[in-house]
Amino acid sequence: MAELPRGIYWDHGQVPPRHFAIAFLRATGRPGAADVDHALTDLAEIWRGLERGRVPHLPGTSVPPSGLTWLLAFGRKAFDIHGVSRRAPRGLTHSNVVESALPGGGGPVVLGSGINYSGDVTRNPGSEDIAVQFVGDTPLAVARAVVETETYLSESLQRLGPIAPVQMGAVYTGFNREDHRSWIGHHDGISNLEAGVQRRGVIEVPPVGLALRDRWTVAGTYLAFMRLDVDLSVWNRHSRAEQDLIVGRDKITGCPFGSMSTTGLPEVVAGCPVIGSTGPTDPANDAFIEPPDGVPQVLKDSHVQRSNHHQDPADLPANQRFFRQGYEFLDPPDGVRPMRVGLNFVRFQAQISRLRDTLRRPTWLGGVNFGGAPGPELIRARAAGFYFCPAAGVDSEIYPGQSIFKADAV
Amino acid sequence: MHIFQSPGLADPDVNEATLVAWNAQIRDLIDGHSVSPFFVLDPSDIENGQTANSVKWPGNPREPLDCVGEELAAQLSDWGWPGRAELHNEYLEYSLIMRPDSVGNVRPKRFIATTELMEWWRTMAVFDLPYFLSLVKKITGKAYSSEELFGISESHWNGLGTAPRKALFMRRLVGNGRAQPPEHPLNIDHVLFMAENINGLNDLVFVVHFGSFPYAINVGGIRRRARLEEIFLSVDRSDLFCRNADPGAAQGAYDQAYIDGSNPPQGRALAFADPVGMYMRTLTTTDLRIDGETVPDEWTRFSRGSSDMPMRLEFGPDDDDPRFLDEIKVGTGPGAEVVSGYFLAREIEVGPLVVIAKDARPISNAEFKDIPAVPPGAVTCGLPGNGRCQQISEFADLFENPLGVVPGTRGQSNG
Numbered sequence: 048m049a050e051l052p053r054g055i056y057w058d059h060g061q062v063p064p065r066h067f068a069i070a071f072l073r074a075t076g077r078p079g080a081a082d083v084d085h086a087l088t089d090l091a092e093i094w095r096g097l098e099r100g101r102v103p104h105l106p107g108t109s110v111p112p113s114g115l116t117w118l119l120a121f122g123r124k125a126f127d128i129h130g131v132s133r134r135a136p137r138g139l140t141h142s143n144v145v146e147s148a149l150p151g152g153g154g155p156v157v158l159g160s161g162i163n164y165s166g167d168v169t170r171n172p173g174s175e176d177i178a179v180q181f182v183g184d185t186p187l188a189v190a191r192a193v194v195e196t197e198t199y200l201s202e203s204l205q206r207l208g209p210i211a212p213v214q215m216g217a218v219y220t221g222f223n224r225e226d227h228r229s230w231i232g233h234h235d236g237i238s239n240l241e242a243g244v245q246r247r248g249v250i251e252v253p254p255v256g257l258a259l260r261d262r263w264t265v266a267g268t269y270l271a272f273m274r275l276d277v278d279l280s281v282w283n284r285h286s287r288a289e290q291d292l293i294v295g296r297d298k299i300t301g302c303p304f305g306s307m308s309t310t311g312l313p314e315v316v317a318g319c320p321v322i323g324s325t326g327p328t329d330p331a332n333d334a335f336i337e338p339p340d341g342v343p344q345v346l347k348d349s350h351v352q353r354s355n356h357h358q359d360p361a362d363l364p365a366n367q368r369f370f371r372q373g374y375e376f377l378d379p380p381d382g383v384r385p386m387r388v389g390l391n392f393v394r395f396q397a398q399i400s401r402l403r404d405t406l407r408r409p410t411w412l413g414g415v416n417f418g419g420a421p422g423p424e425l426i427r428a429r430a431a432g433f434y435f436c437p438a439a440g441v442d443s444e445i446y447p448g449q450s451i452f453k454a455d456a457v
Numbered sequence: 458m459h460i461f462q463s464p465g466l467a468d469p470d471v472n473e474a475t476l477v478a479w480n481a482q483i484r485d486l487i488d489g490h491s492v493s494p495f496f497v498l499d500p501s502d503i504e505n506g507q508t509a510n511s512v513k514w515p516g517n518p519r520e521p522l523d524c525v526g527e528e529l530a531a532q533l534s535d536w537g538w539p540g541r542a543e544l545h546n547e548y549l550e551y552s553l554i555m556r557p558d559s560v561g562n563v564r565p566k567r568f569i570a571t572t573e574l575m576e577w578w579r580t581m582a583v584f585d586l587p588y589f590l591s592l593v594k595k596i597t598g599k600a601y602s603s604e605e606l607f608g609i610s611e612s613h614w615n616g617l618g619t620a621p622r623k624a625l626f627m628r629r630l631v632g633n634g635r636a637q638p639p640e641h642p643l644n645i646d647h648v649l650f651m652a653e654n655i656n657g658l659n660d661l662v663f664v665v666h667f668g669s670f671p672y673a674i675n676v677g678g679i680r681r682r683a684r685l686e687e688i689f690l691s692v693d694r695s696d697l698f699c700r701n702a703d704p705g706a707a708q709g710a711y712d713q714a715y716i717d718g719s720n721p722p723q724g725r726a727l728a729f730a731d732p733v734g735m736y737m738r739t740l741t742t743t744d745l746r747i748d749g750e751t752v753p754d755e756w757t758r759f760s761r762g763s764s765d766m767p768m769r770l771e772f773g774p775d776d777d778d779p780r781f782l783d784e785i786k787v788g789t790g791p792g793a794e795v796v797s798g799y800f801l802a803r804e805i806e807v808g809p810l811v812v813i814a815k816d817a818r819p820i821s822n823a824e825f826k827d828i829p830a831v832p833p834g835a836v837t838c839g840l841p842g843n844g845r846c847q848q849i850s851e852f853a854d855l856f857e858n859p860l861g862v863v864p865g866t867r868g869q870s871n872g
Contacts, residue, residue: 137527142744142788158788159743244833255839256523306815317816334718341507341725341813356511360685363704364519408741408806410510 049266049438052447054118054180055395057246057370064114064182065223067374067391068189069272070196071175071216080130082212084452086203091446093195103195113188118180119447120270120434125176132454136264136435143399145174145431156431159407161416165276165427172217173272173430193218217430219274221374221391227328230277230388233294234301237327238336238355240370245361249368250395263450266438269399273392274430281423288312293419295338295349301327303338304346350418353411367405369396399433460499464577464734465762475584482576483733486662494824495714496669500728505815508730512709513738513808514701516549517799523699523839524846525853531799533856538645542635543852546655547702548572548735549807552648553798558781565782567773568801572735573650573761575631576658583622586614597647606641661809664703668710671724671820675827682715683828686836691828696845699838713813723817730810736766738806745796747785772801
């Protein structure tokens with residue numbers, strides 16, 4: 048029975064593993080669907096083996112699986128491969144695309160958004176045919192999955208040369224934080240959707256409102272990815288009060304702001320934090336997880352207010368809710384390149400239009416880089432892409448989405 | 458002194474009688490419902506009130522989207538008066554203004570949308586006919602007489618009581634759904650106000666009032682907040698759950714009546730802001746392109762309301778411009794599609810302005826409305842067996858086969 052694929056931690060008691068990698072795979076030369084299917088079939092077997100602690104070049108041994116899971120996703124380009132059996136879902140077509148980076152670098156990720164590619168990004172590495180997310184409890188678990196994937200693809204190249212049908216492009220790694228903060232110091236991700244039915248309703252493509260050609264997407268989900276650099280030098284030039292206004296929460300307590308004082312400083316919602324509580328994720332502070340409605344305009348312009356208009360039910364498309372499962376990153380300096388920190392922004396939703404609308408609409412994040420009024424760029428994208436993750440558990444498929452490449456897997 | 462001015466503050470010069478009647482309508486509608494612990498008539502009674510950000514939704518009809526998918530939903534919704542009368546039920550109605558091009562093909566030139574409440578226009582006509590006629594002329598560019606619009610002279614109109622005037626207005630300019638269009642095409646041609654029954658002041662007051670109670674699921678003396686589907690199912694109105702507007706308005710009210718996470722449970726007072734109306738809160742055109750360029754700013758023309766409360770939108774080139782609406786594409790690249798009225802409606806967020814109190818208070822035991830729990834997913838919108846989906850499917854059949862000709866029957870109608 049078709050169900051949401053693994054790798055999305057939507058249910059009660061599920062916690063995303065600590066470590067993350069996303070690998071982008073491209074179909075090169077002029078492979079046919081059968082070639083890609085062959086590669087993915089082999090890779091799926093490798094990944095399943097890794098989930099059980101089996102490493103291809105170490106037969107008879109086992110290694111700690113460390114909670115590894117993999118999640119396969121297909122970009123619009125995958126549906127242009129010669130011989131595919133399906134058309135791109137409508138959710139990946141026409142306006143639901145990321146923009147290409149400008150030839151000279153930079154440019155908006157989505158038309159109308161305030162998030163641009165970094166000036167040195169002249170080609171978007173996040174827009175490929177296929178993406179695969181690996182998550183696991185240890186850095187080794189995800190690193191090994193990337194290495195084994197690349198090893199297989201390299202061996203394919205040697206075997207099939209001169210061009211293997213599938214090659215690895217960019218890979219990004221990350222980790223999540225036990226302090227529930229981000230690199231700017233403020234709390235992050237504490238206002239995510241409630242686990243269980245609410246998250247599932249937002250993530251899962253429902254069986255209604257679909258064109259005939261898209262009926263196969265039921266129980267799948269759309270993945271949006273952005274690799275976002277955070278410019279701490281820009282951030283640290285702002286005063287604490289300015290930072291708080293941009294975010295919409297107090298930096299230390301995580302309490303949302305509900306009003307402005309007569310001296311122009313933001314005031315947290317009365318009662319927050321509850322005396323004796325340990326932080327914003329303490330259940331005692333549940334009443335303050337969501338930022339309040341009915342606040343002055345300067346607070347409406349903050350990041351938390353712009354990115355979430357408090358609208359329920361969550362699964363109503365008009366309310367533009369989505370489920371975030373992001374991972375921070377650190378690219379240490381290497382003596383030539385400076386340090387980079389930021390976020391692997393990963394979110395799942397039943398319609399990609401929700402992210403586009405969030406990034407484009409004026410009272411949401413339209414034209415604004417992060418929060419507050421349009422101004423200096425705090426975040427810039429190094430890569431971005433929209434993908435579709437097919438449902439798992441379709442009986443005839445060896446890997447989710449095989450029916451794209453193999454008609455008799457339908 | 459009136460509580461509420463003209464919607465959008467668009468008609469400051471309307472006469473006193475109109476404002477009196479308008480305020481009386483609003484008061485009667487609110488008073489006609491049971492007393493709510495949190496919904497009040499007068500926004501000035503709310504201490505430290507602030508305008509809520511949450512009570513808004515996109516203006517595109519959601520029902521056809523769920524029932525027949527996006528492509529057909531767009532075609533049906535863009536289908537002139539039939540589409541407007543049948544489907545535009547999210548407090549935004551629109552029309553595509555058609556014009557012939559240089560070779561005589563009739564093509565969409567402009568998009569016109571309105572969120573104006575029919576009741577306000579009716580009140581103006583009933584109580585201030587000269588102002589109403591001057592307003593019609595101002596918007597349409599054409600002077601209409603009372604004889605032309607209502608079939609009777611101004612003096613005859615003034616001799617009627619308010620009830621017959623209202624009835625005449627309804628028959629001549631509003632109609633009753635797709636099967637009974639208005640006798641005069643003024644509102645069909647010029648999209649002056651919303652004609653659909655469900656886009657009325659009555660329903661707006663109903664749904665906000667309906668949501669303004671602290672509904673709760675009480676299990677063994679322990680209460681939790683209700684989900685919206687539980688609230689609608691408790692009064693057997695699952696149909697309202699499957700739109701944009703009703704969930705948006707009801708949930709917006711409910712979120713104040715029973716604040717999420719509050720322990721003990723608390724609620725905040727709320728009221729319609731002055732002026733009561735339905736407004737276009739945002740419009741996004743950043744990814745619309747014509748000839749590869751962003752559409753000109755002057756193609757977006759809001760009117761009928763102050764800058765933050767517009768109720769009318771004209772979008773597209775004027776008649777002097779040789780370009781047409783169907784030359785606008787959404788996005789860039791080879792896959793970019795031609796813009797539709799449905800797409801533009803979706804890019805407009807609409808909603809009333811609601812004032813909420815800064816401070817909350819505890820909900821008393823007597824104020825709770827305990828309702829039955831239902832499992833999540835009890836309401837699935839868009840299923841083919843759903844009554845509304847069946848209606849829309851039949852409407853789609855009409856669209857695709859307007860002559861009622863069944864293929865293979867030698868042109869004989871099946872009607």
